[in-house]
Amino acid sequence: MKAKVIKNIQINDKYGYMVIESKELCASSEAGKFFMVSPRLNNETNSDPLINRAFAIADIFDDDTILFIYQIVGRVTSMLTTVQEGDYLNVVGALGKRFTICESKNVALVAGGAGIAPMIILGKKLRSNGNKVTLFYGGASKKDIIPTEILSTSYDNLEIATFDGSLGLKGLVTKLLLASSEKFDNVYTCGPTGMLSAVVKAVSSIDENIDIEVSMEAKMGCGVGACLGCLIPTIDKDGTVVNRRCCVEGPIFDGKTISFERLV
Amino acid sequence: MNKNNDHNKNNNSDNNVKNILEKVICGIKFKNPIITASGTFGYGLEFIRFMDLNLLGGIAIKGISLEPVEGNPMPRIVETSSGLLNAIGLQNVGVKAFVAEKLPILKSFDTNIIVNFWGKSIDEYLKVAEILDNTDGVDMLEMNISCPNIKDGGISFSSSPIATSEIVNKVRKVIRNKPLIVKLSPNVTDIKEYLKVVEQEGADSVSLINTLIGMAIDIHKFKPVLANKTGGLSGPAIKPVALRMVYEAFSTVKIPIIGMGGIMTGNDAAEFILAGADIVQVGTANFTDPSAAINISNELRDYMISKSFNSIDDFRGKAVI
Numbered sequence A: 001m002k003a004k005v006i007k008n009i010q011i012n013d014k015y016g017y018m019v020i021e022s023k024e025l026c027a028s029s030e031a032g033k034f035f036m037v038s039p040r041l042n043n044e045t046n047s048d049p050l051i052n053r054a055f056a057i058a059d060i061f062d063d064d065t066i067l068f069i070y071q072i073v074g075r076v077t078s079m080l081t082t083v084q085e086g087d088y089l090n091v092v093g094a095l096g097k098r099f100t101i102c103e104s105k106n107v108a109l110v111a112g113g114a115g116i117a118p119m120i121i122l123g124k125k126l127r128s129n130g131n132k133v134t135l136f137y138g139g140a141s142k143k144d145i146i147p148t149e150i151l152s153t154s155y156d157n158l159e160i161a162t163f164d165g166s167l168g169l170k171g172l173v174t175k176l177l178l179a180s181s182e183k184f185d186n187v188y189t190c191g192p193t194g195m196l197s198a199v200v201k202a203v204s205s206i207d208e209n210i211d212i213e214v215s216m217e218a219k220m221g222c223g224v225g226a227c228l229g230c231l232i233p234t235i236d237k238d239g240t241v242v243n244r245r246c247c248v249e250g251p252i253f254d255g256k257t258i259s260f261e262r263l264v
Numbered sequence B: 001m002n003k004n005n006d007h008n009k010n011n012n013s014d015n016n017v018k019n020i021l022e023k024v025i026c027g028i029k030f031k032n033p034i035i036t037a038s039g040t041f042g043y044g045l046e047f048i049r050f051m052d053l054n055l056l057g058g059i060a061i062k063g064i065s066l067e068p069v070e071g072n073p074m075p076r077i078v079e080t081s082s083g084l085l086n087a088i089g090l091q092n093v094g095v096k097a098f099v100a101e102k103l104p105i106l107k108s109f110d111t112n113i114i115v116n117f118w119g120k121s122i123d124e125y126l127k128v129a130e131i132l133d134n135t136d137g138v139d140m141l142e143m144n145i146s147c148p149n150i151k152d153g154g155i156s157f158s159s160s161p162i163a164t165s166e167i168v169n170k171v172r173k174v175i176r177n178k179p180l181i182v183k184l185s186p187n188v189t190d191i192k193e194y195l196k197v198v199e200q201e202g203a204d205s206v207s208l209i210n211t212l213i214g215m216a217i218d219i220h221k222f223k224p225v226l227a228n229k230t231g232g233l234s235g236p237a238i239k240p241v242a243l244r245m246v247y248e249a250f251s252t253v254k255i256p257i258i259g260m261g262g263i264m265t266g267n268d269a270a271e272f273i274l275a276g277a278d279i280v281q282v283g284t285a286n287f288t289d290p291s292a293a294i295n296i297s298n299e300l301r302d303y304m305i306s307k308s309f310n311s312i313d314d315f316r317g318k319a320v321i
Helices: A025-028 A076-078 A115-127 A173-179 A193-206 B002-012 B095-106 B121-134 B159-172 B191-200 B236-250 B268-275 B292-306
Strands: A002-010 A015-021 A034-041 A053-056 A059-063 A064-071 A088-095 A106-112 A132-139 A158-164 A186-190 A211-214 A231-235 A241-245 A253-254 B022-027 B028-030 B034-036 B058-064 B077-080 B081-085 B113-115 B141-143 B180-183 B205-208 B214-215 B231-232 B256-258 B279-282
Touching: A015 A076, A015 A088, A015 B236, A025 A088, A034 A076, A053 A064, A053 A115, A059 A115, A059 B180, A064 A115, A076 A115, A106 A115, A106 A173, A115 A186, A132 A173, A158 A173, A173 A193, A173 B022, A193 A211, A241 B058, A241 B121, B028 B191, B034 B141, B058 B095, B077 B180, B081 B214, B081 B236, B095 B113, B095 B121, B113 B121, B121 B141, B159 B180, B159 B191, B180 B231, B191 B236, B191 B279, B205 B236, B231 B236, B236 B268, B256 B268, B268 B279, B268 B292, B279 B292
Parallel strands: A106 A132, A106 A186, A132 A158, A186 A211, B034 B058, B034 B279, B058 B113, B113 B141, B141 B180, B180 B205, B205 B256, B256 B279
Antiparallel strands: A002 A015, A002 A088, A015 A064, A034 A053, A034 A088, A059 A064, A211 A253, A231 A241, B022 B028, B077 B081, B081 B231, B214 B231
16 A cells, blocks of 8 residues: 655654555554555565565554654665655555553553654553553664654653663663662563563563563564564463464564574 | 356356456466465465455465474575575475365455475375365365475475476376476476476476575674575566576476566566466565555556457467467
8 A cells, every 4th residue: 555755854864754644554553563664665666675674653643644763774774764755655554463551550661772663652552541651762872862752742751771871871771670669560662682682581570470562573574474584482371482473473472472582 | 176167157257348367277267367376475364454365366375284384493584686585494384274274264265276285205295185185175286396495395306307207296196186286496407307297297287486596694693694594585586587497388398387486567477478378476576565466467457458468378478489
């Protein structure tokens, strides 16, 4: 399906965001879901790059426009910086499972780098369900923390950490979480796999009973469950390891079920 | 086969306009010459949300084996220039679960179901072939003797014309009810030798090409990107190789030819038919757009109208005769 580009803003040399219009995409969009963007704009038929890229839904406005954030890391995301207002993206979605939305709880969101994207829509949804939301947001440097106006009304409290100390606390985002005096009932996290693993460990060290949902990332060939290229190793209750498709059974998983040591 | 002819008859009685895309091979009527290729379309059910499966000529199901198979470790896929390199390792639910859980839903659609199958041994090939041959709702069988990604995944059966001859001969004997397609590997010196033996041993059709064995290296980790080290290359990058081999098939065998390899558009499909294909399969394009096969079918019709072709046979092999 086609989605019209309403706005495309490059934040700095590492990140950009886009607002696109598609009623159809919005209709199936929820916090945690993602969509695929084709490297072919408008009616282009070029075959290189070939494979679609996955992006998390960051926010929805007025049931017809979607915000997504892109980190400029490769050919397709570099191409995205050149997209003009009025261009059409070819998109597939919304895809995958959504976050479970709790009610009237004390909630922590832990985001790393581009992992902030799904936390925006999630934080807003959680707050509208009576939860108190603290957003712990980490990045390598100041550049990795996107402007707070994009974060909108997604949190009650915001705490920032950067690895080089250029903004907020110097160090890893898990340090903020562990140092917090709040007693959280639920944790949601999205970011690099190493960070997710550390957050799951940190949360279970605080209290085994805290529910934690993670948004996993994997290179996807199709996004619809056909190519079997994005498997995430999970552990069932009886201890058996089951590979689950990140695109269909995920990207949202119960953090306690992920076998991080099996992930490459 | 009867079921098939019946529902297609019904389908065509809707109006008197001739369906120029219709094509019959091996006694099976296809409403259009577009089949979604094995391994790129799951069990078909994954795509119901994105398209009307009734509009497809056929669906080639992901390679089915006697027992469930877990497949290779990750990473299993990597994009290369105009292509996709994969080493999934023939992960599948096994024939029992396919027949019990997937096929009943697939059967409700008015499209041809072609089940791709393989075995780790001749005995496994025979067992799974026999089960599928006697399963209602399966319209054709596509025998995979050419998967490059697992040690015993059939590549040994396509390593020489003699080995190919032996396995096709044995499988042919247990398939009594449905047409047998043999899917060939491009990873051989002279595909004509293989085409000849497959036809001689009684295959009803050939499909080609499977993926080309390739590799990608991570220059920062100093190792192959794929856990399996090598993988099968698909996508537009392999189209010229595929077209050459379809052309060689056209000049070598009389049985129907199912061509594939990098088809992304209706014009690509037309190229394969002009090179000698009766029908084509669409693979990697399903990943870039889940409704690609239907778009390709529509674009092929537009191409045919623009050239005043009234049937596939009007231009099949026209470029190479």
